[in-house]
Amino acid sequence: MQAAGWRKPIQSRWxxxxxxxxxxxxxxxxxxxxxxxxxxxxNNQGLVKDEFRAGLALVRVAESSLTxxxxxxxxLFIAESISILPVLAGCAVVGIPLGAYFIRRMDAETFRRICxxxxxxxxxxxxxxxxxxxxxxxxPWAYSVMAGTIVLDVYxxxxxxxxxxxxxxxxxxxxxxxxxxxxx
Numbered sequence: 001m002q003a004a005g006w007r008k009p010i011q012s013r014w015x016x017x018x019x020x021x022x023x024x025x026x027x028x029x030x031x032x033x034x035x036x037x038x039x040x041x042x043n044n045q046g047l048v049k050d051e052f053r054a055g056l057a058l059v060r061v062a063e064s065s066l067t068x069x070x071x072x073x074x075x076l077f078i079a080e081s082i083s084i085l086p087v088l089a090g091c092a093v094v095g096i097p098l099g100a101y102f103i104r105r106m107d108a109e110t111f112r113r114i115c116x117x118x119x120x121x122x123x124x125x126x127x128x129x130x131x132x133x134x135x136x137x138x139x140p141w142a143y144s145v146m147a148g149t150i151v152l153d154v155y156x157x158x159x160x161x162x163x164x165x166x167x168x169x170x171x172x173x174x175x176x177x178x179x180x181x182x183x184x
Contacts, residue, residue: 007044009045018108035122052115081161113157125146
């Protein structure tokens, strides 16, 4: 529904905030996945691109920092995990500015749709893996869930971009006729 552009903003944020935050914290602690639910919440509330990014960044930095502290105290950092730190840091140093560059040049609704699409694909993959791990489906067939998600999402993106292109063409046509009519 989110990828299709349907939103119903939550009016009583305080009433929803505690159960949502608690559920999100449990989900992150168990799976380290919190992006899709956060994106759904922020997208549903209709946050503009900068608010969306700031909210997502704030929550993710808090989650990651607290998780790193807990992992350190539990002794979960080992030589193998520390050895990949330079690779991760390098990706962040390159990826963050590159992502910020592209995001600044993107329409807010397009940004939302792409975020929701990415999240749908990630959730589809995660669900496929869970089906395999719980022995509910075998490996090749379990990925049909992800494939179905991707097919549906690509269709929704096609509808979105087709409608967007038509709106832009109408606006451009209107602007051209307004200029020529005004010159007469």
